[in-house]
Every structure is written in structure tokens, then in C-alpha cells.
Amino acid sequence: MNDSQRVLSLSISSNDVLISELSDHLNKNIIQIFGRCTARFDGRINSELGDGDRILLIKPDGTLLLHGFSGVKPLNWQKPGAGRIEFRIVSATDDNASWILEMYTYRPKTKESFSIAFDILYNISVFAGKDEVNLHIAGNEADLQDYLVTHPEVIEEGFKILDREIETPLGFIDLLGIDKDNIKVYIELKKGSITPADVFQLQRYRNVIEKTLLNEHFRTMLIGSSIADKSKSYLKKHHCEYKELKWQEIFPTIPRTKAKSLNQFF
Amino acid sequence: MNDSQRVLSLSISSNDVLISELSDHLNKNIIQIFGRCTARFDGRINSELGDGDRILLIKPDGTLLLHGFSGVKPLNWQKPGAGRIEFRIVSATDDNASWILEMYTYRPKTKESFSIAFDILYNISVFAGKDEVNLHIAGNEADLQDYLVTHPEVIEEGFKILDREIETPLGFIDLLGIDKDNIKVYIELKKGSITPADVFQLQRYRNVIEKTLLNEHFRTMLIGSSIADKSKSYLKKHHCEYKELKWQEIFPTIPRTKAKSLNQFF
DNA sequence: CCCTATATTTAGGCG
DNA sequence: CGCCTAATTATAGGG
Numbered sequence A, B: 001m002n003d004s005q006r007v008l009s010l011s012i013s014s015n016d017v018l019i020s021e022l023s024d025h026l027n028k029n030i031i032q033i034f035g036r037c038t039a040r041f042d043g044r045i046n047s048e049l050g051d052g053d054r055i056l057l058i059k060p061d062g063t064l065l066l067h068g069f070s071g072v073k074p075l076n077w078q079k080p081g082a083g084r085i086e087f088r089i090v091s092a093t094d095d096n097a098s099w100i101l102e103m104y105t106y107r108p109k110t111k112e113s114f115s116i117a118f119d120i121l122y123n124i125s126v127f128a129g130k131d132e133v134n135l136h137i138a139g140n141e142a143d144l145q146d147y148l149v150t151h152p153e154v155i156e157e158g159f160k161i162l163d164r165e166i167e168t169p170l171g172f173i174d175l176l177g178i179d180k181d182n183i184k185v186y187i188e189l190k191k192g193s194i195t196p197a198d199v200f201q202l203q204r205y206r207n208v209i210e211k212t213l214l215n216e217h218f219r220t221m222l223i224g225s226s227i228a229d230k231s232k233s234y235l236k237k238h239h240c241e242y243k244e245l246k247w248q249e250i251f252p253t254i255p256r257t258k259a260k261s262l263n264q265f266f
Numbered sequence C: 001c002c003c004t005a006t007a008t009t010t011a012g013g014c015g
Numbered sequence D: 001c002g003c004c005t006a007a008t009t010a011t012a013g014g015g
Helices: A015-025 A141-150 A196-213 A229-237 B015-025 B141-150 B196-213 B229-237
Strands: A007-009 A030-042 A046-058 A064-067 A076-078 A086-091 A099-107 A112-127 A135-138 A160-168 A171-178 A184-189 A218-224 A241-244 B007-009 B030-042 B046-058 B064-067 B076-078 B086-091 B099-107 B112-127 B135-138 B160-168 B171-178 B184-189 B218-224 B240-244
Touching: A015 A086, A015 A112, A030 A076, A030 A099, A046 A112, A076 A112, A112 B112, A141 A160, A141 A171, A141 A184, A160 A196, A184 A196, A196 A218, A196 A229, A196 B196, A229 A241, B015 B086, B015 B112, B030 B076, B030 B099, B046 B112, B076 B112, B141 B160, B141 B171, B141 B184, B160 B196, B171 B196, B184 B196, B196 B218, B196 B229, B196 B240, B229 B240
Parallel strands: A184 A218, A218 A241, B184 B218, B218 B240
Antiparallel strands: A007 A112, A030 A046, A030 A112, A046 A064, A046 B135, A064 A076, A086 A099, A099 A112, A135 B046, A160 A171, A171 A184, B007 B112, B030 B046, B030 B112, B046 B064, B064 B076, B086 B099, B099 B112, B160 B171, B171 B184
């Protein structure tokens, strides 16, 4: 398929041809249907979507995305792993004057069914392409952990990291360090805001470590970029510490490749 | 705009016209660009996306979605709330033989920049439409909570609900009930599987309630659809209970409206 | 606006 | 495959 054939606009005038063409492109190319529709999803939840103009994307792996005119999340969707996607055209009225394009699929793994009914079709297109998905991400929690191992001084002066991913009976603690006074410090690391769940978790770990270390003095610390007052005082009350690290300020930007002329924007 | 004008395919031959047309449709209609591109996102995280064929959707509210050929999640995206989206065309080579379409936007609230560079454009389309988004969902946790309030007998015979959303020093407990022996039961409700975090949370709450109720006997219970063995035994060890509710079986299906002919699929 | 909690979370990693 | 956890989580709801 050369470049001029990357995009195909399907004719919506002939019903039989349309259904057969859609089937041809399923699991090969992206099928896109723009029209007015209703939808229904049943499975993990039941949802019913009233009339509206939407864009349906059907990816080659079977992913279904039904997008409205706002927001990041689709109105309805289905993950890959469903059975074959079926199309059919049914009469909307007794006199066969108008038609409805229906799509249906069922995903046995999660017992989910998803169906859409278009009563107006504005456009049906097919997109052919290749994408190796070469996505590099820098700055996630694992990267932050790496950074602290090589830059322990941002935690405290004279700080040293002894180990990471320390196993406890309850799971793993991100980091074990030692402060300038040779006191062990167990650290739970969060990229963003500290949630009550994080606080509970650290408190649990503290209880477990207490039993392990017996009378040895030690510290437990949550590192994150922000915390609610309520959580902060709760932590303090339970002998846990909070250290704020605005990682967006300290974490290095990934080196820019000469990504075409993109960087000229900056 | 009548139906025949819902979809517009922009000509990609004239650079100046293209940029001006794109600007015209921004924040009015959905702009869709299908082409070969690279992308870069900086802000909460830094990401660099290598060459590939993708579909870019720009919604009227400023939402940006860059989709590849598989999966539910976009490869890159940006939430609404960014500044104006800018387009420009730059020369890819010294002899001006080929061009690159660049898109850039910055979201001050989260200090995020997002840029995309298309070196091949297969298709640029614009979609006009209206969507009131009439989405009804049944079966989420709030519905399950409502259901238990009116059907407490599914928890235990002779059970009664006394209160909901009980405040603690850190967070809320979903339900407070009383069993057939007049023992108070504090309940944490989950739609799906119980996670270790849920278990910690309930245990914490139990400790807090212990101090409040002093010598009064009480029960604490996690309700969910499944649990790992490890969590189950941990719960038991800490005098917390687990009650399994396969809500998908007990929760009523939402009544089907005559959604065109959709239901004929079932 | 901050804070909290849910989600058809999705997706990845490990045992 | 189940379990666990991070995520540019997104998003809604409450104070």
C-alpha cells in the first residue's frame, strides 16, 4: 500500500458493499466511523449512551474507542481480546426508507458486550499504517529511585543508600538508607502527592520493622512532591517522617535528540 | 452546518491555506491528522516518541490525543486547559523540497508542553458535530452501596445498615451496620478485587475504632468480589473479615430502553 | 482550589 | 495466569 492508498473513504450508499468492505479491513487497518449513534456496554458495568455525534475508532488489535467532543477518556470503549466484531445494517422504519448501521462485539474473558447503533453516518474511513511505537519515558518512579541512589544527598546531608526493594512480610520497601548519625532510614517513594493509602502503608511497614529490629532505633520516611495537612499530622503522630522532593525541579531533563525541527519551538 | 458539511477534508497542498484553515477549526470542531510523526511531551514526565504512523485528534475543548495502531491508551495526549494550539510548517531540507507540519501547545497549570512533528501527512479532516453526552452508568461502587442499604440481607441474615461514610482521623468508612446479635459492623466496600492497600486501610480503621469504642465488641468487614489468599489470611490474623459478593450476579441489570434495534443482538 | 476516592481504570512486571 | 502497583493515570464529588 503506497502513500496515496493510506486513507480510504468508504462509500456509505451501498449497504452490502459497506458491510463487506468493513469486514475486509477489520484487524488489518484502523476503521473510523463518524456519525450519530447510541451505544450500550454490559459487563464489568452496564452503561447506556444516548444519541450524539461521535467518532468510533476500531484498531487492528480489536481495540474499540468511541470518542465524544470533549475529554481524554472515550465515552465507551473495549479492550483488545474480544471476539470478532460484527457489522450489520437494519431498517430503521417499516418502509425501509432509512437504515441503521450496527456494530456488536463480545469479550468472553470479561463477559463484556459492546454495541453501537449509528442512525446517521457522516463518514467512514480506513487508515493503513505502521507504528513500531518507540516511546521513551523519563521521570517515572523507577527513574526517581535511580536518581536517589546516585544522589542521596538530596534526601539529607551525609545520607547514604544501603539497599533498595527491601522485602518485608508485607511487601517491598523502596529504599533503605543510613543517615549521618548511622540511623537506618526506611523510605517509601512516591512521584506525586502522598495519599492516605501511602500513609497507611508506611505505618504498616513501620510496625513490621519494629518487630524485626527489636530495640534498634530506626526512621521511616515518605518521600513525595506534596502532602495534605491531615496526612502530615497523622504521619508525625505515628513517628513517620515526610520529606518533600519537588522532583520536577531536581530531576534532569532527558537529552533532546534532533527530533526534526521540533526543538525550535522552545 | 448541514449533514453534508459535517466532514471536511483539508487540502495539504498549500501550506499557507492549511495553517489558516486549521486555526479556523480549532476550538470549534474536531481536527484529525493522520500521518507519520514524532512527538515530545514535557511536564509531569518527559517522553519522546519515535517515528510512526498515528492519528491525532484535537477536540474543541483542547484535548489532544495521539493514537497508535493498538491499545486503549493514546501514545501521547494532553488534557484540556492548555494554551492556544499552534501550527506551523517548516522546511525539512535546505532545498525546501519537503516540509514538516508541527503542532505545539503549552499547559501552564501543569507546566506541560506537547509538540508533534509530521513529516508525512496522509489526511487531514475536520469533524463538526453535537454531543450532549447522555451516558447512564449502573453498577459502580456508589450503586452497589445504595443496593446494600436497601438489601442488607445480602450481607448477612438479620443485618441492618445504620450509617454510611463514617469519618475517621484519616478517611471515611463506607458503611456502618449492625448484625443480628446487635454487634456493630464497620464495612469497607470494593466493587472489584481487594488489594493489599484496602487491607491495610481496614486494619488501620479497626485500630482507630478500637480506641473510640473502648471495650465494646465490634466487627470490621471488607466486601469485594475477590481476594488474594495472602490478603485473606492477613485479614483473618488481624480480626478483620472478608465477605465475597459477586455483585455482577446480584446487581440488577439496568432496564433496556428501546435503543433503536440494538437489543436484537442479544 | 485542595483533598479524597473511584475507574468498564490501562498497562507492565514478576512469580 | 493471578497478583501487585504505577500512571503524564483521568475524572467526579465534597468541603
